[in-house]
Amino acid sequence: MTGSAEEKTATIETPDGTFTVRLTCEDLGRIYPGMVRYTITVIRGTEVVYTYAINSYESARQGSLLDTRVAAEIVFARLAHDVASRPHIYTRPRVFIRPLPGGGTTDVVILQGSPRRFGNSAAIASWCDDEAARSGLSSRIFFLQEMDIRPCIGCYTCYNNGYCPVDDDMPPIIRAIESASVLVVCTPVYTGTVPAGLKAVIDRCQWLHAREKVLEKEVHARGLLVAVAGRRGAEPFVCVTRVVGMFMENLGIRPTGPVLVGDLDRVRDVEKIEGAEGDIRAALRALLAPRDEE
Ligand SMILES: Cc1cc2nc3c(=O)[nH]c(=O)nc-3n(C[C@H](O)[C@H](O)[C@H](O)COP(=O)(O)O)c2cc1C
Incomplete structure (x- = not known):
């Protein structure tokens, strides 16, 4: 996987600890032409407590009203605001992806x-x-x-x-x-x-x-x-x-x-x-x- 470039960081001091909100950008052109993924990560101390990602193929068309980069920046700003105003929500990891079922293998x-x-x-x-x-x-x-x-x-x-x-x-x-x-x-x-x-x-x-x-x-x-x-x-x-x-x-x-x-x-x-x-x-x-x- 290619490395991701850091675009923006906000450090937020709260009564529940120091949080970092980070926006990174990754070129996924090796998967599809022009594909770019933005990831916004909320880190409490050194622990990742929340991750949101959006890629340029999610938007309907190239050049459509809501540009992926703009969407990522909006999420970054909203998360930074949310962490500052409700830090207790982010004291434990918030994971929203369902893991695949475990179990043995089928030949x-x-x-x-x-x-x-x-x-x-x-x-x-x-x-x-x-x-x-x-x-x-x-x-x-x-x-x-x-x-x-x-x-x-x-x-x-x-x-x-x-x-x-x-x-x-x-x-x-x-x-x-x-x-x-x-x-x-x-x-x-x-x-x-x-x-x-x-x-x-x-x-x-x-x-x-x-x-x-x-x-x-x-x-x-x-x-x-x-x-x-x-x-x-x-x-x-x-x-x-x-x-x-x-x-x-x-x-x-x-x-x-x-x-x-x-x-x-x-x-x-x-x-x-x-x-x-x-x-x-x-x-x-x-x-x-x-x-x-x-
Ligand atoms: C909706 C429908 C469309 C079908 N289209 C074709 C077709 O385009 N060409 C063909 O040779 N047979 C066609 N068949 C026949 C089926 O491929 C054939 O009956 C097959 O044996 C059904 O398999 P199954 O017993 O596993 O359900 C069609 C059958 C259905 C119900």
Whole structure:
């Protein structure tokens, strides 16, 4: 991470001790062009008791009415005033970010993107789950349709401190992918691409990209896409492979060749497609095998 330049400091003597309010500016151009983050820190003695951050991608447009720098200066002035008038509020650290859930790691994380609980993607997810167990690895299927996952709101605040402000069921998914060695995406093709629920998760995983850039928490997983479609041939999969490929690339996940199973409008059941289960299990087994280079 590049160093941050100190822009402003206020030292405030109060009956509750000496406080320092500091405004620093950090160039995050290595993440996105022109991205700048301002951080205002309140320090009591040597202890950081409050932090507020804002970055230039949070404002709607470049040159919009409320410039990021101006916003940071307003927060700096308000905090300095608040510390001077209510120092007792700042005698203990005030932390407003929710930590990710703790717990052990899951080797194989499976995102099941179909809304159909007992459909083809669900069957494929259970084969992958079983294949992981046969290899002696832990696995977890996330049935996305059953979770409360809201769309990304494009606020860019995950680039301030590595946390997303949207309060829903996303944290366990973020934690699981961050610790996984294999990520499997099982999805049907919906109108040429992935279903909306899976797309929401993909977009929200920008949070993982931010965690890598801001907190240096890297994803080390290898990836596998298994997609099913109603129509025959390669055409239904053009977009879905691109979307999931971009998702994995964005997170530094190294994908293996996808397994694509079409013609389900006619056959209906992926279990009846000769060789499909074997191909899917073999693709996952190849990813689970220990590798010399790793
Ligand atoms: C809303 C919707 C959109 C679909 N769009 C496509 C499509 O664009 N191309 C295609 O080949 N199949 C399409 N299908 C068919 C599904 O991909 C197919 O039925 C698949 O087997 C469903 O997977 P599931 O059993 O895992 O839910 C669509 C199905 C639905 C419900």
